[in-house]
Amino acid sequence: MEELLTVAAVARRLGVAPATLRTWARRYGLGPTDHASGSHRRYCPEDLAKLTMMRRLIIAGMPPAEAAAKALSDRSVITVEKMVDGFSDRKEVIEVLHSAALALDKNFIERVLRNDIDKNGVIRSWQEVIVPVLISLGKMWETTGEGIEIEHFFSEILKTVLRERASMIKKPINPRPVLVASVGEEMHSLAIHALAAALAERNIECHFLGARTPFAALEAMVEKFAPPAIFLWAQLIENADPTYFRDLPAVRPAPRILLGGPGWSESDCAEIMKTPDLNFACEEITRAVGA
Numbered sequence: 001m002e003e004l005l006t007v008a009a010v011a012r013r014l015g016v017a018p019a020t021l022r023t024w025a026r027r028y029g030l031g032p033t034d035h036a037s038g039s040h041r042r043y044c045p046e047d048l049a050k051l052t053m054m055r056r057l058i059i060a061g062m063p064p065a066e067a068a069a070k071a072l073s074d075r076s077v078i079t080v081e082k083m084v085d086g087f088s089d090r091k092e093v094i095e096v097l098h099s100a101a102l103a104l105d106k107n108f109i110e111r112v113l114r115n116d117i118d119k120n121g122v123i124r125s126w127q128e129v130i131v132p133v134l135i136s137l138g139k140m141w142e143t144t145g146e147g148i149e150i151e152h153f154f155s156e157i158l159k160t161v162l163r164e165r166a167s168m169i170k171k172p173i174n175p176r177p178v179l180v181a182s183v184g185e186e187m188h189s190l191a192i193h194a195l196a197a198a199l200a201e202r203n204i205e206c207h208f209l210g211a212r213t214p215f216a217a218l219e220a221m222v223e224k225f226a227p228p229a230i231f232l233w234a235q236l237i238e239n240a241d242p243t244y245f246r247d248l249p250a251v252r253p254a255p256r257i258l259l260g261g262p263g264w265s266e267s268d269c270a271e272i273m274k275t276p277d278l279n280f281a282c283e284e285i286t287r288a289v290g291a
Contacts, residue, residue: 028068234263
């Protein structure tokens with residue numbers, strides 16, 4: 001049996017408003033193939049293929065009428081899974097993820113994120129797609145005062161996908177795991193989830209301590225494992241206490257300490273490496289483990 005989708009479901013997957021689909025159906029004849037008057041609209045794979053092509057052509061700059069004519073002349077069939085696999089334009093992926101987040105479409109967000117990371121790797125997906133989506137969701141909340149649940153919803157799905165990626169590490173190249181943590185009362189941990197996942201792609205193993213890591217936990221892990229590198233994240237200034245790197249136990253060989261996040265001040269961290277982005281952090285940690 002063919003997979004039939006509602007107007008809302010197709011709109012989420014294409015990243016357009018349901019009203020746009022109705023306009024395309026009325027103006028260009030790109031509606032459900034077997035729609036009967038008075039019944040609910042249901043789109044089949046062939047309908048979805050045509051709409052997908054039209055949307056991509058419009059994003060590429062083609063006028064809607066011309067894009068519709070080209071889409072109607074195409075005979076290919078696409079499933080939802082194949083459609084997700086077909087997203088390549090970065091703007092398109094960002095728009096689709098943003099729309100899916102607004103619709104709270106968990107399964108579709110997971111599919112798009114996994115597919116994009118599979119194709120491009122964690123670092124490119126993080127920098128080119130994930131961060132722009134997070135920024136757009138954050139701005140929406142700041143501007144309207146609404147949608148905080150959407151930002152949290154998307155963030156938790158993202159953590160799940162990044163944890164999966166981090167767990168896919170094969171044979172670690174580092175005998176002593178790298179230590180990764182958000183310090184103090186820092187609740188922001190998406191960046192270190194991305195770091196752990198990106199390092200796993202390089203077969204670098206991490207001990208991931210997550211959000212709100214107290215100094216005592218760092219101290220104990222350093223004494224027990226003598227990590228080759230320690231990455232400390234602080235999003236907020238109030239959590240960026242230099243104690244977290246100044247008072248760590250002395251071990252041999254001495255670990256490479258790296259700081260991430262806008263919370264750290266230049267004056268407190270003059271002698272410690274601050275990482276400007278995910279790629280820089282990965283490169284420095286890779287060198288620290290001797291790879």
